[in-house]
Amino acid sequence: xxxxxxxxxxxxxxxxxxxxxxxxxxxxxxxxxxxxxxxxxxxxxxxxxxxxxxxxxxxxxxxxxxxxxxxxxxxxxxxxxxxxxxxxxxxxxxxxxxxxxxxxxxxxxxxxxxxxxxxxxxxxxxxxxxxxxxxxxxxxxxx
Amino acid sequence: xxxxxxxxxxxxxxxxxxxxxxxxxxxxxxxxxxxxxxxxxxxxxxxxxxxxxxxxxxxxxxxxxxxxxxxxxxxxxxxxxxxxxxxxxxxxxxxxxxxxxxxxxxxxxxxxxxxxxxxxxxxxxxxxxxxxxxxxxxxxxxxxxxxxxxxxxxxxxxxxxxxxxxxxxxxxxxxxxxxxxxxxxxxxxxxxxxxxxxxxxxxxxxxxxxxxxxxxxxxxxxxxxxxxxxxxxxxxxxxxxxxxxxxxxxxxxxxxxxxxxxx
Numbered sequence: 001x002x003x004x005x006x007x008x009x010x011x012x013x014x015x016x017x018x019x020x021x022x023x024x025x026x027x028x029x030x031x032x033x034x035x036x037x038x039x040x041x042x043x044x045x046x047x048x049x050x051x052x053x054x055x056x057x058x059x060x061x062x063x064x065x066x067x068x069x070x071x072x073x074x075x076x077x078x079x080x081x082x083x084x085x086x087x088x089x090x091x092x093x094x095x096x097x098x099x100x101x102x103x104x105x106x107x108x109x110x111x112x113x114x115x116x117x118x119x120x121x122x123x124x125x126x127x128x129x130x131x132x133x134x135x136x137x138x139x140x141x142x143x
Numbered sequence: 144x145x146x147x148x149x150x151x152x153x154x155x156x157x158x159x160x161x162x163x164x165x166x167x168x169x170x171x172x173x174x175x176x177x178x179x180x181x182x183x184x185x186x187x188x189x190x191x192x193x194x195x196x197x198x199x200x201x202x203x204x205x206x207x208x209x210x211x212x213x214x215x216x217x218x219x220x221x222x223x224x225x226x227x228x229x230x231x232x233x234x235x236x237x238x239x240x241x242x243x244x245x246x247x248x249x250x251x252x253x254x255x256x257x258x259x260x261x262x263x264x265x266x267x268x269x270x271x272x273x274x275x276x277x278x279x280x281x282x283x284x285x286x287x288x289x290x291x292x293x294x295x296x297x298x299x300x301x302x303x304x305x306x307x308x309x310x311x312x313x314x315x316x317x318x319x320x321x322x323x324x325x326x327x328x329x330x331x332x333x334x335x336x337x338x339x340x341x342x343x344x345x346x347x348x349x350x351x352x353x354x355x356x357x358x359x360x361x362x363x364x365x366x367x368x369x370x371x372x373x374x375x376x377x378x379x380x381x382x383x384x385x386x387x388x389x390x391x392x393x394x395x396x397x398x399x400x401x402x403x404x405x406x
Contacts, residue, residue, distance in 0.1 A: 020256040022317040032228040036363025036376070040314065043360075107361050110384015113377040116363060 035117045039100055046097035053090060088135040095127040095134075161186045164238050166196055168208065169249040170259055181205070182245070187238050193226050193248065194233035197260070209259035217370055220306030224260050225249040230308040230368040251311035264307050267326060271305060274346055276330040277339045301333060302373035309365035309375050315358055322358045323350065325365035329375030331356075332382040347389065356382045 022029065030041055063070045077083060103119055106112050112119050135141075163184045171178040183204050185196040194212055201208045212222035215234045222233040227247055238246065254262040280299045290297050309325040310316050316324045323331075331346040350356045359379045366376040 020250065020262065021253050021320070022314075024318040026252075026317040027314050033362075033364060034367045036361065036366070037314070040360055040362035104361060107380045108383055109387060110381045113380035116361070116376075116380075 035120060039103060039120045042096050043100045043104070046093040046100070049090075049093045050097060053093075084138055087138050088131070091134045091138070092127075092131040095131050096124070099123040099127040161188075163187060164191075164196065165245045166193075166200065167245045167247045168197070168200075168260070169247075170208075171250075171256055172207075173258055181208075189239055191238050192234055193224075193231075193236045193238060193246065194222050196238060197233065197248065209257070209261045211261050218304060220304035220370075223251050223306040223308045223311065225251060225311065230311045232306060232308070232370050235370070251307055253310050253313065253316045254307055262307070264305075267305065267307050267310060267324075270323065270327045271330055273349060274327060274330040274334055275341060276301060276334050277341065279339075280333075280337065281339055282337050301330075302371045303329060303333075303375075304371050306370065308368045308370060312364040312368040314362050314364065315360055319354070319358065321354045323355050325359070325375035325379065328356055328359065328382060329365075329373055329378040332375075332378035332385075335382065335385055347386070350382060351386045351389070356386060359383075 027044060028041055030037060033041075060074060063074045100120075100123065103116070103123055106119065107116060164187045165182055165184045168181050168183060169178060170181050183200040185191075185199045185204075187196060194210075194215070197208070197210050198212070201210065210222070210224075210233075212234060213219040214221075217232050217235045220232070223230065224233050225231070225248070226233065226236055227241060228249075230251060233248075248260065250256055250260045251262045254264055254267065257263050278300055280301050284297060284299050288297050303326060305326065307326065309329075313322075313325055315322050328350055331350045334341060334346045335343045356379050359376070361376070361380070363376040366374045369375065
């Protein structure tokens with residue numbers, strides 16, 4: 001295709017020879033980044049965490065096939081304080097990912113693009129409130 | 144590469160007693176296997192920009208320092224670089240606005256490096272030419288401006304100055320060189336929103352694919368660094384809305400008249 005404007009770096013100007021890319025590890029480099037990038041990072045971290053939990057969940061469920069004693073042993077571990085704290089973290093990650101998903105869906109439909117920061121703050125605010133309520137139930141602060 | 148600490152030569156356009164700032168500049172020469180940093184101290188005044196300091200360094204300390212610039216007022220988009228880790232146009236980035244201490248200066252990311260602070264932006268130009276966005280926006284005038292006496296009207300140009308800062312800031316371009324990127328997708332949105340006698344279908348074909356608007360993961364960093372408020376991330380989001388409606392309409396058309404989709 002003939003260039004529309006004939007723009008060019010100019011004859012004799014060398015083309016670059018180093019790719020000079022941050023790569024996927026650059027996804028998590030939040031230095032000098034802004035709110036939208038934090039949403040991007042939280043979505044990735046929570047997504048990876050939930051995928052890891054899926055496999056852990058399957059391992060846990062497999063205890064059912066090993067009989068009542070194995071399952072009872074798991075339940076004793078499941079109600080120990082470290083595991084309950086893990087449950088709170090899991091709930092927080094789940095809520096962050098789910099509410100971020102609402103943001104992604106709305107923006108994917110071309111909606112509220114100019115208000116994406118306010119949208120993320122509002123959604124994360126709701127996620128934090130629900131996570132706090134869930135944490136208080138999980139940790140037995142409220143019954 | 145050796146790291147050098149250089150100071151301005153007395154009498155070379157600069158008062159030795161004048162305030163000075165030290166720039167820590169990323170260096171890479173063609174053929175070098177590694178990159179390194181050089182330090183230069185340049186005299187500064189209240190309005191000295193990073194580009195002023197770099198051109199002073201080039202004129203007085205190190206003529207081998209490669210950089211690119213043209214207009215000096217954020218219109219040409221050629222002096223994009225990373226200053227203290229932020230993607231900026233060096234010609235409008237004043238040193239007095241930066242925190243005290245050394246100022247780091249690096250080339251833009253995600254575009255092939257030619258030398259020092261110069262990246263190869265040719266592929267961006269080629270991609271933008273593929274969209275064929277007209278340069279003049281006809282749907283609106285220049286907002287808030289009154290033509291000077293004797294001037295009939297003001298021409299409203301498109302916002303994007305094709306500087307490549309958005310490409311440098313995008314985390315997806317960083318990991319996927321095939322992604323069309325924010326500048327190209329933003330241009331495609333403009334063509335779809337205001338075709339100006341151009342056929343927008345080629346733009347649809349370019350952006351409605353795996354490496355088009357759907358590859359964007361909404362980090363919005365392109366918006367944050369855009370020096371002209373072209374706001375490509377918002378444009379990509381709106382483009383997705385249009386593409387979605389386009390797909391739904393096409394699907395309905397196919398299923399309303401199935402005989403037309405027979406091979």
